[in-house]
Amino acid sequence: MKKVFLCLLICCFAGYAIAAELPDLGDSSANYLSPQEESALGRQVMMEIRSDPAYFDDPVSVDFVNHVAGRLLAVSEDAIGMHFEVFILQDPTLNAFAMPGGFIGVHTGLIMAAETESELASVLAHEISHVTQHHIAREMEAQSQNMPLTLAAMAAALLAARTSPDAAVGGMMGAQAGAIQAQLNASRGYEKEADRLGIQRLIRSGYDPRGMWTFFEKLQHYDSFYEGVPAFLQTHPLTTERLAEIQNRLQNIPYKQVQDSPNFQLVRSRIKALVGTPNEAVRSFAGEELNPKYPQDQPEIYGYAVALWRNHQFTEAQQKLDSIRLYAKTNPMFLSLNAAIAQDEGKLDLALDLYHQALSQYPDDRALNYGYIKTLLTLKRNQEALAHIRKRISHNEQDAKLYNYEARAFAALNQQLASHQALAYYYERMDNYSAALDQLQIALKTGDGDFYQKSSVEAEIDTIKNALASDKAKRKK
């Protein structure tokens, strides 16, 4: 599989060597890839990424990075009407990348290396600009001038670029020197534009734009601590000239102290606790001198509690969490862990109570809602679970996980057709249409469900078949 991807990547860059030209930065790429095609391309790659073991599926951390991006997008006129989704990959290297369709990936290593929320925001602000300016689509357009590529081949190239350290979005480098040079010229133009627009986003959203300078400068010196150049710099070439330009832009901006949200450090500690094996995670905190009274130590204590919980050391986890109760008791991350410990200890009624109370304060918190639903399902209170799932779906019908829980609830209630139909909705939201189709076909064969349910499954099968057919037609274009 990998070999095919790499071959495609090299093929498409061999053509690029001749056709390469610095694209006009003012132009839209819409004449080559329509917004629908960009979205189809991004979703196709996301389907693969979501099944990658590195896909970091922690709702707390994922919602936090999306919240930071949301602050930036709220003040970004060029992003109006565009779809964005930030996802996290468990990878210790320092990297972030943007894909067509508004999908932005951030490595856990980069989140850990950011010392302030503004530093993390500066990377996201930069990546958002790659999306709003259609840089990736434009680059692909330039590359395929000599060799037209199907969307499927582009998706394959994008995926290969993500995993290969010497070729990636924003800096897809070919094997030939000419291709590399032309590529770098184009990338440098894009990088500067992404910096310039990124700084504007940071200022308007109230983040410290100096975060971009401090973070990029840190990256530049990173290779003296680690071997090799950080992946982010390989894909986003950082020249002295580029750094100087960033510094120039920042010069006239008055200094402003910007406070991090309390969740920033909590999320970093949480990620530290969630990577590696549970044992390694506990060891990464053990031995630290931590005082619950010191605000700078409290996120570390929270992280320690997460690591102990993962390692099934529930009593110790609860003790750590209790030591910061006074300071953190209204934080949803604290409340969620508190309930999860009770849940995994088997104190299900207590867990249910804790989730219920916490949800009255934070009704939209995904981690709390998932925990509450899981506890109801474990208690076999399936009808209540179903009612709660339905209520949440009415708030956010794109939340894939809710349909997965719905499928479990229906299965527990022995409603097989409804269960497979819910699984189909889950796969649809994961952009895996062929798996969705399989589930719908199984649903029809289950032998249960009334006339109306069967008709709705049949209608759904037609919708997906049509969507798949039009996708195929687009890919052949």
Ligand SMILES: [Zn+2]
């Ligand atoms: Zn970049």
